[in-house]
Amino acid sequence: MRTSKWAALAYVAITLFGILAVLPNFLSSETQQRYSAFLPVKPVTLGLDLRGGSHLVLEVDAAGLRRARLNTLLDDVRGVLRGERVPVSSARIAGDTIQIKIADQADRDKVLPKIQELAVPAGALGFGTASADTEVTTADDTITIKQTEAGLSERMTAAVDQSLEIIRRRVDQVGVAEPLIQRVGSDRILVQLPGLQDPTRLRQLLGSTAQMSFHMLDQTVDVTQPAPRGVDILPGANDGNRYPVESRIAISGERLADAKAGFNQQTNEPIVSFTFDAQGARQFAEITRDNVGRPFAIVLDGKVLTAPVIREPIVGGQGQISGNFTAQEATVLSALLRSGALPAPLTIIEERSVGPNLGSDSIRMGIYTGLAGFIAVCVMMLSLYTTWGVVAILGLILHTILTVAVLAMLGSTLTLPGIAGIILGIGMAVDANILINARIREETAGGAGAMKALDVGFGKAFATIVDGNVTTLVGTVLLFMFGTGPVRGFAITMMIGIIISMFTSITVVRALMHELVIRQKLKKIEIHSIIGKVPSIPTFSFMRGRFVAIGMSAFLSISSVILFFHPGLNYGIDFVGGIQVEATSKQPLQLASIRSKLEDLNLGEVALQDFDQGKAVLVRVQRQEGGEAQQTVALNAIKAAVAEAIPDATFERTEVVGPTISAELARSGFLAVGLAMLAILIYIWWRFEWHFAVGAIVTLLLDITKMIGFFALTGIDFNLTAIAAVLTLIGYSVNDKVVVYDRMRENLRKYKTMPFSDLIDLSINQVIMRCIFTSVAILASLVPMAIWGGDPVKPFAWPMVFGVVVATTSSIYIGGPILLFLSRWWKDRETARAPGAEVAKS
Template identity: 40%
Template sequence: MLQIDRWKRILIIGICVLGLAYAMPNLFYKRVEAHNDAIASIEKTGVTTPEDEAARAGWPNWLPSGLVNLGLDLRGGAHLLAEVQVGDVYKSRMDALWPELRRALAEERGTIGAIRRVNAPEGTLKIEIGTPDQMARAVEIARGFSDPITTLSGAGQSSLAISGQGSTLTIQLSDAEKSATDDRTIQQSLEIIRRRVDEVGTREPTIMRQGSDRILIQVPGIGSAEELKALIGTTAKLTFNSVVGTGSDPDARVGVGQVVLPSVDQDGVYYTIEETPVVTGEELTDALPASDQNGLPSVDFRFNPSGARKFGAYTSANVGQPFAIVLDDEVISAPVIRQAITTGSGQISGSMDYEEANRLAVLLRAGALPAELTFLEERTIGPELGQDSVDAGKLASMVGFVAVIVLMVLSYGMFGVFASVALAVNMALIFGVLSIIGATLTLPGIAGIVLTIGMAVDANVLVFERIREELKTARGPARAIELGYERAMSAIVDANITTLIIAAILFVLGSGPVKGFAVTLSIGIVTSVFTALWVTRLITITWFERARPRKIEV
C-alpha cells in the first residue's frame, strides 16, 4: 500500500529542514562572514571593539554560521610556486658540526697536530690536520659524530660521508641523509608557511608539496602576490652572534667561519661576526610586539631553557663586549653586554613601526624557514575577476535549473512540479553539507554542482517512466506509484554508485581543482538519490492522500 511511516516522514522533513538551515547563511554571505571574523578576533585578542560588536550582532548566534569558503578563483587572492633551496640546510649542518668537531679534534692535538678549517664548497667541511699520517685517527673521531639513518630507504647507512686524503679531512652529508634531510626540510617549510599564513587570519589557504622540492601556496582574500611574499618569503632567521670587529668595507677580508654583514640602523657600517651563532631563533619560545623605554616600537622575546642557558653563559663570559642581533643577514642591533643576562628574555628595537614590529613578531613566533625560498611563479587574481567567476557560475546554475524545471513540467505535469521542488531541496542540501564540512568551492566545484542539476532529475525520470508502465497493468494509481518507486530503485542505485566510484577515483588521484569537482559531484550524487527516492515520494504520497485521484497522468 502507498504509505510512509510517520517516523520516516519526520526524519525526511528533519533532514531537509536541517540542510536548509545550514545552507541559509550563504544567502547572507558578507554579513555572516563579518560575524564570524568578529568572533574570531574577539577570541584571539580578548578585546571587543565597537566594530567587532556591531559585526557580531549582525547575525544571530543561535543560527548556523558555517559558510562555503570561496576558492582562489572565486574570491581573488595570490598564487605562488616556491622552490626550497635545500642546499642551505647542508651548509648549516656543516657549520653547526664544526665547533663540536673542532673541540673533539683539539683534545687529540698531541696526536693529530694542529687543526685548521679551510675553504670548501657549500655543504662540505674540510679540515687540515698537522700530522697527515694520523688521518685514520682524525677520521675515527669524525665518525663519532655520524648517526645511523633511521629511514627505511637509508637503513644501514650513516648520516655523514667522511674521507681523508693527505692532510685534508673532508666531511659532508651522505646521500641517504641528504634525501631524508630534503624531506624533513620540505615538511618543516610547509608547516611554517601554514602557521605564518594562519597567523594573519586568511581563509582556507592551499599549501601543498609539488615535486621533490617545490611548494604551491594559494591564499584567497589576500591583496597581492607581493603581500603574500612579504609574509612568507623571508626566512626570518634570527641569530645572536659574536662580534669580531666593525668597519666600512663590505668586502673586508675575514677568517674562515666569519662573515661581514651590514648594519640596518647605521649606513656604511659593517660588522665582522662569527658565522656560527651563539643562540638561534629556533630556541625562541615567544615573541610579542611591545614598546621600548623610549616608547618606540619593539619586539620582546623569550628563550627556552636551552637558549636561556647558552645566552646566559655567553653574556656572563663576555661582559663589556658587543654582540650582534642578526635578522636575515642584517645586523639590526649590536649592543654592548653590560651585565650577564640570565633571565632568558630580551628585546629587539630599532627603525621599525608598529606594523613592522607586529609582522616581525609573527615571523619569529612561526619560526625560521629552514631554507631560502625561490619564487618560480607568482600570480595575483583580483577580486573583480573572482566576482565575475561567481556571477558566471550563478548564471549557469540558474539557466540549468530553469531549463530542467521547464522540461520536467512539460514532460510530466504535476509530477514534474514535484521533481522541481525536490531539485530545489537538493541544491539546498548540497550547500548545507558543504557548509557543515567547511569545504572550499572553486570553479570546478561549481561545474560539479551544475552537472548535478542535470543528473538530479535522472532518478525522477526513471521513477516516472516506470510509473507510466505500471499504470497500464497495475490495479489503480496508488499501486502504480508504489511499484514505480520499488522497481526503479535498483536501476537508480546502480547508476549512481558507478558515478560515485568515478568521483572517488578523481578525488584520490586528482589535484586540487579536480578534487573540488569530485567533492561537489559526490555530495550531489548522494543528495540527488535521497531527494529522488524519498523527498519526491513523500511529496507525491502527501498529495495523493489529500487529492485521492481516481486516475493520474504522468
C-alpha cells in the same frame, strides 16, 4: 511505499536544517551576527576565483637542507679538530658525506668520540624517536659522517614547521585579512591570501632563504665607507641604522632551541630570552667569554634585528636581548627567533592571483548560468510530466538546498568550478526522476494500479539509479584524490550532489508521489506531457545498422588520435608551466602593439589571445630559465610592458606554475583517468558479466578519444579543468551504458529464448527516450554555462556539451553492437572448446 511518521519527521527535519544552513549565505554580516545563535553553520566560504586574491604553493628545498646540514657539520668537525690540534684541512665534503682523513691512530682515537657527539638526536628536533641524525663509520685512516634518512626526514618536518611560522609573521606584515596558511604533504606549504591581487612583495619575502644567524660586529669599520674583506654592511630591520657585520657566522640560527618574550624583573623593560642547544651553548659560552663589551648582531634575511652588547660571559646556553622596544616588538622578535632558523630556501612552485573585478564577474556569471540551467531543467520536467514534474522540481530544489548546506557544514570552499559542479549535479539529478517516471509509465501501460505502479516503478528504478550513480562517483572520488584547488572543489560538489540526489529521488520524491496518490485517491497514474500522450515504445532495429555505426565511430576515433599527434593539444599552463597574465581595458586592444612590447623583452615565445569583444587579452609566456627570482623579474616585466601598451590596463589574473607542479599535475590527472576506467571495469564486471564490463570500457575509450579530438580541433586549453571534463564524461557515459545494460539484464531473465540481437534492440528501444531526455536535461544545464560561464569553466562546459552528445549516441548505437560481438565471440569460443566439437573436429 508507506512512509512511517518517524521517517516523514526526519525528512522534514533534514529539509528545515538545510534551509537554515543555506540562509546565512543570503544574509548580511550584521544580520548573521544578530541571529548567530539560531544559525547552525556559517556561510559557504568563497574561493579566490570568486572573491579575488592570491594563491601560492611553496616547497622547502630538500637539497638545500642537506647541504646546509653538511656545512654545519663540517664547521663543527673542524672545531673539534682545532681543539685536538689536528689539521682542519683533513676534513672535507665528499658528495653527501664528510670525510676526515687522519693518518695517526692516536689522533683518530681522540677525535672519534667527539665527532660522534656531534650527532643530533631526532628527538631534539621535537619529532620522532631519539635516533641520531648522522651515522659515523671508520675505514682505514678515514672517518666518514653520513646523514641518515630518518634524520633528514625529521629535519624536513622541522624545517616545514619553522617555515610556517616565518610565513605567518611575514603575511601579517603585508596586512592580509583571513589568510590560509597550511602544510601540504611532507615538504610543501599552501598560502591563500584573499584580497591580495599583487603578491610581488609577498613573493619576494616568502621566496627568500630566511636563515637566522649570529655575528660579531667590527666596530673599527666606518659604515659610510666601502666594507673591507670579511665585513658586510647590513641595514637594521627596524631602526634604519647600518651595521658592520663580520661575514663569518659566529653561531648558526640552527643552534637556537627556543626564544620567549618577557620582562626584566629589575627594570621592568621588555626582553627576549633565548636558549641554544648543547653545541650552540658551548659556542655561545666561548664567544661571550672572549668578546665582553662588544656588540653581538642577530641577523635575519640580511637585516640586523638587534645588536645587543655582551655584558658578561654567558655559560648556560641562555641569554637575554634587551633594547628600546615595546612588549609587542619583543613578542614579534621572539617569534622571529623561534621560527627564523630555516635551514633551506623556500621555492614558490605555483602562484595564481585573481582580481576582485574578475571574482565578482565570476559570481555573477555563476548565479546567472545556474539560474538559467535550473529554469531550463524545470521547464523540461514540466513539459514532460506536468503535475508529476512539479514533484520532481520540488526534489531538485531540495537537492540544491541540501548540496549548499552540506558544503557549508563541511567548511568547503566554493569555487567557480564548484558552481559548475552544482549546476551539472542538478542536470544529473534529473536522471533519477526520468528513470522513475519512465518505469511508472511502463507499469501503468501494463495495467498496474496506482500503488502497484509506484511500488514496482521505484523498485525497478532503484538498482539502475544505484549502479549509475556509483559509476559516476568513481570518477569524482578519483578526481578529488588526484585533483587540486578548484578541480577538487568541483569533485566535492559533484560527490555531494550525487549522494543527495539519491536521497531526494528515492525517499523524498517517493513520499511526495505517494502522498499525491493518496490525497487525490488515484486508481491509475497517468503521466502525460504538455505535447500530449507519450508515444509507445519504438521498434527501431539498431543492430541492423551496427556495422555503419561502428565504422563511423572508428573513423572519428582514429581521426581524433591523429589530431592528438598533429596539431596536438593546446596544453594549458597547469601542464607545461610558465607565466600567464590576463589584462582588460575599457577600449579595444591592439594586439600588434602588445606583441611588439612583449617581444622586446626576449622572454621566448609569446602567445596572445583576445576575448571579451577585443577588450581583454591573455598573455602566455614560457617558463624562464633560472630560479624563482627570474620568474618574478619576468612577471614584473610582462606587467610593465602590457601597462605601457595599454595605459588603462587592469590585471585580472596572473599565474606562475613551475615545472615541478606542472609535471605532477599532468601525472596525477592522467593517472586519475586511468584508475577511473579500471575501477569502473571492476564494478561493472562485478555487477553484470565480463562482456558487459569490457563492452563498457571499449565504448568509453571511443568516447574519450573523440573528446580528445574535440580539444585538439578547437584549440581549447587542455588543463586541469579539462581533466575534470574527461572524468565527468567517463562517469556520465558509463551511467548511460549502465541504464541500457540494466534493461538488457532484466530482459535476459524475462525473454530467455529471444535472440540476443533482438533483445538488444528491444532493450535500447525501451530506454531510448530516457537517454534522450536525460541528455537534454544535462545539456540544458551545460549550455548556459558554456555561453556565459566565463573563461575558467569553458574548458569544462563546451567539451562536456560535445561529450554528452557523443556518450548518448554511443549508448544507443555503439555499446549494443560491441556487446553483441563479444557475446557471439565467447559463444563460438565455448562451442569450439566443447567435447563434442573436439570429436567432430578429429
